[in-house]
Amino acid sequence: MEAFLLQLTACIATGGIYASVALAIVMIYQATHHVNFAQGEMATLSTFIALTMIQAGLPYWVAFAGTLVVSFVMGALVERLIMRPVQHAPILTHVGVYIGMLLIIGNLTGWVFGYTIQMFPSPFEGGGPMLGGLFSAHQLGSVAVTLAVLILVYLFFTKTSLGLAMRAAAYNPRSARLVGIRVDVMLALGWGLAAAIGSVAGMMVAPIVFLDPNMMLGILLYAFAGALLGGIDNPPGAVMGGFLVGVLENLAGAYIVGTDLKLTVALVIIIGVLVLKPSGLFGRVVFTRV
Amino acid sequence: MLLEVKNLRAGYGPTQVLFGLDFAVAEGGVTALLGANGAGKTTTLRAVSGLVRPEGEVLLSGQRIAGLMTESIARLGVAHVPDGRGTFMELTVEENFRLGAYTRRDPDVAADFARMWEWFPRLKQRWRQQAGTLSGGEQQMLAIARALLLRPKLLLLDEPSFGLAPLIVRDIFAILRRIREESGVGILLVEQNANLALDLADHAYLLETGRIVMSGPAAEIRQDEAIRRSYLGY
Numbered sequence: 001m002e003a004f005l006l007q008l009t010a011c012i013a014t015g016g017i018y019a020s021v022a023l024a025i026v027m028i029y030q031a032t033h034h035v036n037f038a039q040g041e042m043a044t045l046s047t048f049i050a051l052t053m054i055q056a057g058l059p060y061w062v063a064f065a066g067t068l069v070v071s072f073v074m075g076a077l078v079e080r081l082i083m084r085p086v087q088h089a090p091i092l093t094h095v096g097v098y099i100g101m102l103l104i105i106g107n108l109t110g111w112v113f114g115y116t117i118q119m120f121p122s123p124f125e126g127g128g129p130m131l132g133g134l135f136s137a138h139q140l141g142s143v144a145v146t147l148a149v150l151i152l153v154y155l156f157f158t159k160t161s162l163g164l165a166m167r168a169a170a171y172n173p174r175s176a177r178l179v180g181i182r183v184d185v186m187l188a189l190g191w192g193l194a195a196a197i198g199s200v201a202g203m204m205v206a207p208i209v210f211l212d213p214n215m216m217l218g219i220l221l222y223a224f225a226g227a228l229l230g231g232i233d234n235p236p237g238a239v240m241g242g243f244l245v246g247v248l249e250n251l252a253g254a255y256i257v258g259t260d261l262k263l264t265v266a267l268v269i270i271i272g273v274l275v276l277k278p279s280g281l282f283g284r285v286v287f288t289r290v
Numbered sequence: 291m292l293l294e295v296k297n298l299r300a301g302y303g304p305t306q307v308l309f310g311l312d313f314a315v316a317e318g319g320v321t322a323l324l325g326a327n328g329a330g331k332t333t334t335l336r337a338v339s340g341l342v343r344p345e346g347e348v349l350l351s352g353q354r355i356a357g358l359m360t361e362s363i364a365r366l367g368v369a370h371v372p373d374g375r376g377t378f379m380e381l382t383v384e385e386n387f388r389l390g391a392y393t394r395r396d397p398d399v400a401a402d403f404a405r406m407w408e409w410f411p412r413l414k415q416r417w418r419q420q421a422g423t424l425s426g427g428e429q430q431m432l433a434i435a436r437a438l439l440l441r442p443k444l445l446l447l448d449e450p451s452f453g454l455a456p457l458i459v460r461d462i463f464a465i466l467r468r469i470r471e472e473s474g475v476g477i478l479l480v481e482q483n484a485n486l487a488l489d490l491a492d493h494a495y496l497l498e499t500g501r502i503v504m505s506g507p508a509a510e511i512r513q514d515e516a517i518r519r520s521y522l523g524y
């Protein structure tokens with residue numbers, strides 16, 4: 001029982017990581033209706049930038065905020081400089097560009113920061129084990145951060161007119177332009193926000209898995225499974241999906257398939273959702289009446 | 291003149307569709323653009339709102355708008371209800387309203403919402419419903435309301451009767467008449483149903499394969515023998 005509970009808390013902590021990367025994927029999807037395969041590499045690069053700021057002596061939360069800003073600008077620039085020129089190209093071109101970015105950003109990170117595995121500090125250290133020793137302070141803290149980001153994103157998309165305009169631009173770019181929305185600006189904003197959210201995920205996962213240029217490789221697959229499971233157009237659903245995948249992955253790894261086949265679990269979830277319920281468990285079914 | 295168009299040419303890639311149109315919409319007036327399927331009516335509206343690239347002159351209250359981006363033309367006061375209506379199907383009626391008024395920062399937005407509810411009471415009943423679940427008539431009403439919430443000087447309407455039952459078409463044209471009287475917005479109306487269009491319009495142009503072949507006051511066009519036979523059906 002004790003072992004099972006420990007297993008479960010580990011699930012929730014890794015689930016929180018998947019949830020925040022899933023949220024970043026859904027953000028890009030909301031803004032562009034594409035899935036950015038390079039999301040993980042962008043997050044890793046952001047985390048290295050955060051580490052550089054911390055090593056330069058900045059307090060953790062200052063470095064955290066600085067990383068959000070730098071990542072936002074980086075995401076917006078990627079949209080402007082890389083995605084904009086191919087925006088009318090066929091879908092396969094986009095997939096090619098995403099994969100190219102994945103490789104380039106990954107290699108760039110390795111080239112600039114090196115391939116040695118590095119420690120990354122947690123802002124929640126020193127609290128010791130909590131809730132009867134089930135959770136570490138960092139696990140609890142990172143879950144709290146993930147939920148806070150989710151709530152902010154949710155409020156942004158539903159309550160602010162900028163958030164509404166971003167959704168409108170993704171759903172129907174032409175109509176969005178007809179009501180005066182600058183669709184190109186909305187796309188850049190969407191990429192910026194997604195990169196910022198991804199950087200939070202990177203900074204939360206790095207203390208657990210340690211930081212190296214390939215840190216996000218496996219995580220992205222789980223996060224993608226979570227996003228699909230929860231509904232690719234639904235931010236709260238993506239977060240739930242991320243936590244669910246965390247639980248399934250760990251429990252299946254511990255009790256059913258063993259750790260070797262853990263990654264297969266993510267693939268099975270991805271294919272299962274695509275085949276059985278493409279809108280996801282919590283995805284909104286869109287009604288269209290003609 | 292609210293809208294003056296001179297020698298307007300436009301097309302899609304290598305295919306030219308419009309071959310030098312001249313037409314105008316008076317301040318607060320309704321101009322109808324008639325013509326058979328494929329004549330270029332939709333393309334004309336797209337050229338005015340910048341959805342396709344126009345050549346020639348397009349003047350809105352004397353200001354050149356040809357070549358500006360669609361979103362800038364919208365901000366200058368041109369609201370386009372495109373063919374297929376262009377409502378945001380996935381969003382609620384309320385969100386469509388908010389998007390209609392997206393560019394506005396004036397304090398009258400709330401009053402304009404109330405005005406739309408008065409003109410289109412059914413939209414108020416559907417307030418929190420997804421636009422995709424509305425009936426065709428309600429969607430057309432939503433599209434018009436969304437366009438008017440921009441507080442445009444000029445409203446471009448592309449076949450508001452398309453695909454709707456006759457009774458609903460009558461309702462919509464009754465509302466358009468009211469809008470014309472109460473709001474002072476100028477309207478450029480594209481319609482296949484020439485009878486309806488000529489009832490509402492004060493001026494009309496007849497388009498054939500990208501050229502204007504006849505124009506004049508709506509009442510005169512209505513009397514024209516050729517028009518009666520080919521477009522009015524009596």
Ligand SMILES: Nc1ncnc2c1ncn2[C@@H]1O[C@H](COP(=O)(O)OP(=O)(O)O)[C@@H](O)[C@H]1O
Binds near residue numbers: 331
């Ligand atoms: N998106 C498009 N791409 C290429 N050709 C088009 C497009 N839309 C319309 N056309 C062509 O332009 C011509 C005029 O079409 P349109 O303006 O839609 O006419 P109308 O609205 O009067 O029926 C037609 O020959 C049509 O095939």
Ligand SMILES: [Mg+2]
Binds near residue numbers: 331333373
């Ligand atoms: Mg048409």
